Amino acid sequence: MVKRTFPKAQVRLIITVFIFCLGVFIYLAPLYFKGSILDPNTGPFNWGLVATIFVGLCVLGFWYEFERTAKGAKEIVLVSMLGTISALSRLPFAAMLNFQPCTFFIICSGYVFGPVAGFMVASLTALISNFFLGHGPWTPYQMFTWGLVGITVGWLRKLNLSPKTGIIVLAAFGFFWGWLYGIIINVWFWTSFVFPLTLKTYLYTLANAIIWDATHALANALFIIIFGAKVINILERFKKRFSWDTQS
């Protein structure tokens, strides 16, 4: 009898799709399961806790992926150094609403070094800067949401954009993620402190953070337009110096 086995890549894809569906389900459940056991307003589940556990597990999943893919000391130290620079850049801007350059650093890192490195730089940014600014239930959400920025920008690389077009696309991407970041991260506030969990209350929560998200989006686009090309060049040069491909 032939034993059928799934290739590892397929298994990983299935797991990723499953996690994605679960995430979307958890995100939308408060809006669509009125009256059922899954209704967060009347059911037995604390949706804030459910969402936080899910986000924490996702972050942990990516950490395990980094454990698998990082082969040597250089990858670990590089991710760590970029995460520190990004975290450091957040500190002086802490009082300026959300006008800060760390999303810009995450975008540049993910664009040059790929999705896993992008996620790691992002999660370190949140983790390290919060040692100074204060940890809380928001930390896993920040790690997760910034991590998503790092992952998705890594996919943009496959488009093989010219340097000039690349900056324009990245600036638009940064602007878009400035808003999307707010849409995702406000879930922790909404699920934990607002009742009932409806689309209306969610939109109100988002409206309350509109200035934060607008300044975030603006800062991302501005930093990418001003420094994007230079920073990406430096990172590319570093990547070329310390990695090589064999051509058969």
Added chain:
Amino acid sequence: MRLNFCYQDKGTLIHHLNPFVKLAWVSSTVLLALIFEHPLYLLLLFLVTLPVVIAAKGWPEWLSLLRFMFYLSLVIIIINSLVMYHGTHVLLEFTFEIPTLGQPKITLEAICFGLGMSLRLLAIVSAFTILNLTVHPDDMLLAALKLRLPYKSVLATSLSTRFMPALIDDLGRLTDVQRSRGLEMDKGKLGQKIRSRGAVLIPLLSNSLDRTVQIAEAMESRAFGAGKTRTYYKEIKLTPLGLTQVAAGFLPFIFGLFLRFKGYGGYRYYPSLQRINLNWLELTFMLILIVLLLAILPLAWGSKWELKNWRRG
């Protein structure tokens, strides 16, 4: 006075308590704050963090953080008041209409719900403040390793905490160098200010990447990654006493779960506020919960620091 919310060794008993015990205690408090809805229970959870903050000498930082939390609490109350009209006691009714929301009215129940949730926020933030102020980042990472979190990611985090002071020094030096060359960083419009920051940012990035190579090569020359079994200079040891303390840290959560299972700790805000009738049994349960939560103080007093340092080779 400059305040920061990171670890400062103030040498208190709370600082010297095993980080696992603090992690267990803070997790208990945060989880309890999430599962309880009753304002009295939430107030209790918030209040029990105060003696611990005082014992950790974190009062100034805590007060400063509380000012920010006051703003967030206000947001919670405003959002809940504006979107929730199910309350029966109308305090204020506006004459105009908001699209999709209709005629706004503010009810007593919505304000009370907002206040209750503000207490939840305060309890959570207050508990986390204790963790921030009393657990050294290195100990947090050692604890993460002990919990079998992915090694390379924990190492990357640990390296980051090491790089931070070095990069702050570099940043200061580069700023001085550029200023001595006549660069005025604080002049001009926003775009100009950001551009002049680039004169510091770009060299900082280049220098840091060079440093990355040096550190990675230093690690590789010490055979990093050669063996599967790792050894550590520092390790957090959990003795039987330590394990008992960790269990004691989780005890309030277990007791809280029992209370929720028995039907205590819930509260109905809508359509009208539930009357608060505490019988002797519930009062006794609340007292037990207070005792369990405050047990961290005698635990800290009675415990000895279990972090053992030893050098190999």
